[in-house]
Amino acid sequence: MAIDVNWFNDDKTIVQLVLRDPWDWPEFEQRYFQGLELTTAVDYPVYCIVEFSGKGRRPQGNALMHLKRMSQQTRAYPNAAACFLVNPHPFARSLIGLLVRVYGQDPNLIVTGNVDDVLRRIKAMRQGS
Numbered sequence: 001m002a003i004d005v006n007w008f009n010d011d012k013t014i015v016q017l018v019l020r021d022p023w024d025w026p027e028f029e030q031r032y033f034q035g036l037e038l039t040t041a042v043d044y045p046v047y048c049i050v051e052f053s054g055k056g057r058r059p060q061g062n063a064l065m066h067l068k069r070m071s072q073q074t075r076a077y078p079n080a081a082a083c084f085l086v087n088p089h090p091f092a093r094s095l096i097g098l099l100v101r102v103y104g105q106d107p108n109l110i111v112t113g114n115v116d117d118v119l120r121r122i123k124a125m126r127q128g129s
Helices: 025-041 063-074 090-103 115-128
Strands: 003-007 014-019 046-052 080-086 109-112
Touching: 003 025, 014 025, 025 046, 025 063, 046 115, 080 115, 109 115
Parallel strands: 014 046, 046 080, 080 109
Antiparallel strands: 003 014
């Protein structure tokens, strides 16, 4: 599989998905929900980091449909906190921008440039709650 899913830290507060080319939307959904299943084993909020590490090959299929379904179904996992899309390629940034315009801003889907920024944001979110 071109998508790795694992705990980012020993505290099991962050799930990490790393996407390497080639990947496709069905695999992305399968692996994303595998990551969400990890949140059911704990009783506290778990954040998600999705890292796009490939050259940015555009996967085939209706990306908006997959991202919308992913966002909607995440709500079924009460311990799933914000999901950070790290350094997505221009195609992904465009899709996310379109998704926000069509369906509204999802406060739990955040685009950021790097993992250090994700960790700063998670720290701020934890301090705010």
